[in-house]
Amino acid sequence: MADKGKKGKPGPAPAPGTAPAAAEPAPAVAKTEEKKEEKPKSVQPKDEVGTRKGCRRYRWEFKDSNREFWVMGHAEVKILSLGCLIGSLIMFTGTTVHPLLTLIITMELSIFCFFIIVYTFAIQRYMPFILWPISDLLNDLFACGFLGWAVYFAVTSRQTMPLHYVIAVVLIGVAGLFALIDVCLQRKHFKGKKVRRNVLIPPGKEKEGEQAKEGGKPGEGDKGKDKGAAPAAPAAKGGKK
Numbered sequence: 001m002a003d004k005g006k007k008g009k010p011g012p013a014p015a016p017g018t019a020p021a022a023a024e025p026a027p028a029v030a031k032t033e034e035k036k037e038e039k040p041k042s043v044q045p046k047d048e049v050g051t052r053k054g055c056r057r058y059r060w061e062f063k064d065s066n067r068e069f070w071v072m073g074h075a076e077v078k079i080l081s082l083g084c085l086i087g088s089l090i091m092f093t094g095t096t097v098h099p100l101l102t103l104i105i106t107m108e109l110s111i112f113c114f115f116i117i118v119y120t121f122a123i124q125r126y127m128p129f130i131l132w133p134i135s136d137l138l139n140d141l142f143a144c145g146f147l148g149w150a151v152y153f154a155v156t157s158r159q160t161m162p163l164h165y166v167i168a169v170v171l172i173g174v175a176g177l178f179a180l181i182d183v184c185l186q187r188k189h190f191k192g193k194k195v196r197r198n199v200l201i202p203p204g205k206e207k208e209g210e211q212a213k214e215g216g217k218p219g220e221g222d223k224g225k226d227k228g229a230a231p232a233a234p235a236a237k238g239g240k241k
Contacts, residue, residue, distance in 0.1 A: 058122070065122035074119065074136075077182045081143075082112045084175035091168035098157055104150045105172070108143050115139065137186040140179045147176030 044052055044060075052060055069075045085105050092102065115136060118124050124132040151173045158165070 061122040081175040081178035088168040088171040143179040
């Protein structure tokens with residue numbers, strides 16, 4: 001009986017003022033699993049933008065635009081023509097020049113600088129609504145024409161030409177020649193490319209247009225078959241006459 005009484009007695013109560021023992025903190029397994037389960041960066045193609053976004057896309061566009069700009073020769077030609085135009089302006093400083101010549105030279109300088117900045121910082125990749133190869137081609141053609149006319153005007157507008165003036169006129173002609181070379185380089189953009197058809201047609205109506213080209217409007221083929229078929233002979237009535 002004494003043993004039973006001892007077993008049934010509750011343990012000693014905690015002293016007043018003392019806090020109960022805190023439960024042991026659970027291990028932070030969820031956080032470690034989240035860190036381990038971080039998704040790696042998706043593998044992207046080297047020749048295309050893929051699904052890159054933000055800074056990754058701009059970094060790829062920047063490298064690809066500069067690679068294309070320098071490898072195809074556009075950068076070298078534009079920089080050489082830019083240097084020739086700057087040299088002609090320097091040569092014209094010591095002589096009297098017609099204002100039209102300085103106007104044409106500064107205009108072409110600004111346009112060449114504009115295209116160099118656009119291709120260097122890959123701005124054309126974010127504005128696809130502008131046909132940049134065609135705009136650059138037209139710019140080279142107009143530059144060649146304007147600079148050729150500037151050479152003709154510079155030679156015919158003066159009777160005596162000092163040495164600095166002659167050098168400036170030669171540099172203008174060389175800049176126009178480089179613009180003509182850039183026209184030949186621009187032709188590489190158009191090789192192997194075809195004009196896309198049905199660009200302005202909504203995507204839901206493309207199939208309808210293809211069906212109309214193949215066999216007319218849908219359902220017309222069945223009508224034609226019914227019209228062309230010979231009428232069925234009436235069923236012979238059985239029985240004697």
